[in-house]
Amino acid sequence: HSALTQPRSVSGSPGQSVTISCTGTSSDIGGYNSVSWYQQHPGKAPKLMIYDVNKRPSGVPDRFSGSKSGNTASLTISGLQAEDEADYYCCSYAGSCSLVFGGGTKLTVL
Amino acid sequence: EVQLVESGGGLVQPGGSLRLSCAASGLTFSSYWMTWVRQAPGKGLEWVANIKQDGSEKYYVDSVKGRFTISRDNAKNSLYLQMNSLRAEDTAVYYCARDPTPYFPDYFDYWGQGTLVTVSS
Numbered sequence: 001h002s003a004l005t006q007p008r009s010v011s012g013s014p015g016q017s018v019t020i021s022c023t024g025t026s027s028d029i030g031g032y033n034s035v036s037w038y039q040q041h042p043g044k045a046p047k048l049m050i051y052d053v054n055k056r057p058s059g060v061p062d063r064f065s066g067s068k069s070g071n072t073a074s075l076t077i078s079g080l081q082a083e084d085e086a087d088y089y090c091c092s093y094a095g096s097c098s099l100v101f102g103g104g105t106k107l108t109v110l
Numbered sequence: 111e112v113q114l115v116e117s118g119g120g121l122v123q124p125g126g127s128l129r130l131s132c133a134a135s136g137l138t139f140s141s142y143w144m145t146w147v148r149q150a151p152g153k154g155l156e157w158v159a160n161i162k163q164d165g166s167e168k169y170y171v172d173s174v175k176g177r178f179t180i181s182r183d184n185a186k187n188s189l190y191l192q193m194n195s196l197r198a199e200d201t202a203v204y205y206c207a208r209d210p211t212p213y214f215p216d217y218f219d220y221w222g223q224g225t226l227v228t229v230s231s
Contacts, residue, residue: 003154036217038155045205045221046147046155057219089155097160097169097215099145104154 001028001094004102011108017078020105022090023071028100030071034093037066037075040104041086049088050075077107085109112136112220114206119225126196126229132189132206132222140164140184143209145218146191148202148227158204159191160215169215174200196229203227 005023012018022029022037029035035053038046048057050066053073063079073092077084090102118130132144145160159170159180168180179192189206203226207218 003156034216038218040155045223046218047221048217048219051217051219091155091157091217093214093216097167098171099157099160099215101147101155101157 001098001100004029004090004092004100006088006090006102006105008103009106009108011110012077012080013110014080014082016080017076018080018107020075020077020088020090020107022073022075022092022102024073024092024100025071028071028092028094029068029073031095032093033068035066035068035073036091037064037073038089038091039084039086040089046089080109082109112208114208114220114222116204116206116222116225119204119227121228121230122196123231124197124229127192127194128196128227130191130193130204130206130225130227134187134189134206134208137208137220139182139187141212143211143215144182144189145207145209145215146180146189147205147207147218147221148200149205149224150199150202153202156202160209161189163212193227196227198229201227201229 037050054066094100146158203224208220
């Protein structure tokens with residue numbers, strides 16, 4: 001499976017909303033409701049932010065939300081805060097017990 | 111508190127071998143799929159391999175098939191990745207991660223801190 005497609009970078013000002021897209025195919029995103037999103041700060045391990053398209057683990061602010069339409073998943077961060085500046089990765093189940101990540105998106109809070 | 115601690119990384123020559131370990135604590139290790147994910151320097155995350163709760167099923171990304179072997183020892187709460195015929199493109203930080211879903215791989219809720227593997231002459 002090829003990597004899922006994410007924009008290389010997005011930006012927004014504090015308090016604004018940003019949306020990061022993640023495009024795959026009918027063999028991954030479009031075929032399953034198993035999309036997850038991870039936040040990674042420099043030098044740190046990834047942190048789960050969204051799973052199963054739109055579910056938030058406990059402790060993740062409700063400013064983070066996920067959705068999916070067809071072969072594209074999206075992560076929306078509302079009320080941007082300085083600490084949201086990080087790299088974000090989507091991930092999808094891709095069949096046959098394999099998973100595939102997106103290339104990552106660098107979020108800059110202006 | 112769930113903790114995953116990787117070890118075994120280091121510098122190895124092309125064609126060489128290395129065995130990574132991941133020690134798990136604070137969880138019923140035998141209840142979960144476990145996964146290795148890697149990240150090349152300055153690059154994105156890549157799923158490498160995963161293993162079912164009882165070790166009966168193992169899956170790999172195409173680029174490591176036939177070279178890497180994932181295994182686990184539930185009695186020791188440990189996950190392993192045997193890496194043979196290493197190539198420069200295997201240079202990365204290797205993370206172990208827990209998948210909390212019981213039936214098929216889905217997502218990763220706990221990650222280790224990672225261990226760096228450098229393949230270079």
